[in-house]
Amino acid sequence: MGHTIFGHELIGRDVVDQDGGKIGILSDILIELDSGKTTFLMVKLSDDLDPNKLPWNHTDGTVKIPVREVARVSSSIHLTH
Numbered sequence: 001m002g003h004t005i006f007g008h009e010l011i012g013r014d015v016v017d018q019d020g021g022k023i024g025i026l027s028d029i030l031i032e033l034d035s036g037k038t039t040f041l042m043v044k045l046s047d048d049l050d051p052n053k054l055p056w057n058h059t060d061g062t063v064k065i066p067v068r069e070v071a072r073v074s075s076s077i078h079l080t081h
Helices: none
Strands: 014-016 022-031 038-045 057-059 062-066 070-073 077-079
Touching: 022 062
Parallel strands: 014 077
Antiparallel strands: 014 022, 022 038, 038 062, 057 062, 070 077
């Protein structure tokens, strides 16, 4: 039996790359209204990261990461790269 996680439990968790380096903190989750599927994670970047060097769209220090980039969720949200 799988474990259910609610969105409010994820907000504020660290988002890390495949090497465990912190990218930022999850600030919001975007959900497709028609299907109810989570589509994007909104991540407030760590101050020391340049958003222009990341492969995702960004605005005001927040990147929009497709949910397909998530490898696993534990105490942090781990990305595939």
